[in-house]
Amino acid sequence: MTKFEALGLNSALLNAVTDLGFETPSEVQEKSIPLLLEDEIDLVALAQTGTGKTAAFGFPLIQKIDSQSRTTQGLILSPTRELCLQITKEIQLYSKYVKGLNTVAIYGGASITDQARQIKRGAQIVVATPGRMKDMIGRGIIDISKLDYCILDEADEMLNMGFYEDIKDILSNTPKDKSTWLFSATMPREVATIAKKFMHNPKEITVGTKNSGVDTVQHEYYVVGGRDRYSALKRLSDSNPGIFSVVFCRTKRDTQRVAEKLIEDGYNAGALHGDLSQNQRDLVMNSFRKKQIQMLVATDVAARGIDVDDIT
Ligand code: AMP
Secondary structure, rough: OOOOHHOOOHHHHHHHHHHHHOOOHHHHHHHHHHHHHHOOOOOEEEEEEOOOHHHHHHHHHHHHHHOOHHHHOOEEEEOOOHHHHHHHHHHHHOOOOOOOOEEEEEEOOOHHHHHHHHOOOOOEEEEOHHHHHHHHHOOOOOOOOOEEEEEEOHHHHHHHHHHHHHHHHHHHHHOOOOEEEEEEEOOHHHHHHHEEEEEEOOOOEEOOOOOOOOOOOOOOOOOOOOHHHHHHHHHHOOOOOOOOOEEOOOOHHHHHHHHHHHHOOOOOEEEEEEOOOHHHHHHHHHHHHHOOOOOEEEHHHHHHOOOOOOOO
16 A cells, blocks of 8 residues: 555546556655545644645545535635646646546636636636635625635735735635634744634644744855945855745845846846736746746745745
8 A cells, every 4th residue: 555545535536646656655745645534524734834734624525525516615725826826736737547537726817707717617626825715706707605615725925915804804705614724834823823713623733843934944144244245245156156046035026126237147037926917927937937037036925835845
């Protein structure tokens, strides 16, 4: 029996796992999958991004959903369009051997008509950003009154972005007896409040140490005066010619400014922040994934949860 089989996954999922080349379940998968498969429970899971969270909720969700019914049974809320698309892609990969299962992404900045059409064709799983989701419920385009599972991914970030009211509204359109699974990297008071208000006796799991970084990342820091920050950044890049990096800035303006300066100075840089059009954001992300952009200058919010390999 493989380690994934031992978690209780069915053959459709096990075949997808084999195709994906996953060999060992990650800690969050090991802890959450058996719990979620065994029973109808509410769950609060504290886990960093990049720990395999999507499969931790995606596998049980896919296995529990009735793919023969066209009803929307699972809703995954995530903070940004990028993350929403990434989760959708992962869920589609995981469910490739499940006949009839349809996963649709709903997010702002793109045609609502196209998204409505996809929903109309029948989507058992919907992955959405809160703003667009609320909008579509309001317009009667989407019905989540028969939802069985609601997943709040990156809950802390969604609340940071001010989505509390939207989330509250969305949840009020779902049945009381559904299961809610909340995943968050950190546990600020606001997240605890959501858990308390909208969940019933949630089971709790923590992966790694609370509020800590992953140990596959080596941390270094340099103390420089404000005026020397940009030169220090350039020097870091110059001393690592093959650098493939994300530069975080606090504000959108800083992001834009630093990226523009880097480009002027001949570096392969690009900015990613919430004021760019969706089209521009896609272009930047695609160039970054293809390594045409070596330095992605981003706000924390825009870059949260983005999965790119081989960052220097
Ligand atoms: P996530 O934290 O869900 O964004 O996942 C991060 C990356 O790890 C994604 O590219 C997943 O496809 C991959 N991944 C998830 N689970 C496993 C696993 N058990 N073994 C290897 N890779 C995995």
